[in-house]
Amino acid sequence: MTDCSTAGPVHATKDPKRSRFGTMPTNLSIKNAPDRVVQRLRERAERHHRSLQGELLAIIEAAVRGDAAASPKDILVEVRRLGVSTPSEAADLVRAARDGR
Numbered sequence: 001m002t003d004c005s006t007a008g009p010v011h012a013t014k015d016p017k018r019s020r021f022g023t024m025p026t027n028l029s030i031k032n033a034p035d036r037v038v039q040r041l042r043e044r045a046e047r048h049h050r051s052l053q054g055e056l057l058a059i060i061e062a063a064v065r066g067d068a069a070a071s072p073k074d075i076l077v078e079v080r081r082l083g084v085s086t087p088s089e090a091a092d093l094v095r096a097a098r099d100g101r
Helices: 035-047 052-065 072-082 087-099
Strands: none
Touching: 035 052
16 A cells, blocks of 8 residues: 655646546547538638648537527627517517528
8 A cells, every 4th residue: 555645746747638628539420421511521621721620620619609698788789680679570580580490
């Protein structure tokens, strides 16, 4: 058994494979991607001077960054931008958006 009190100070070492959150990176894969989609992604990656993997990661990061909750001020700005002034107009916009999917 080792006596920890005589082992000296313990220094945390930063593992270069770990993210800033202390977790190991996760590998993701997309199976059966259509050739036309892959080709467009390759072209996009080339335009941005990235590898295909780098481009995919940039797209994913942008997608999750956009998931931030809207503040009441943001919602008010959007309502004013849409010109909604009554609850029935708002309901009509919601129905149109839902039916357009």
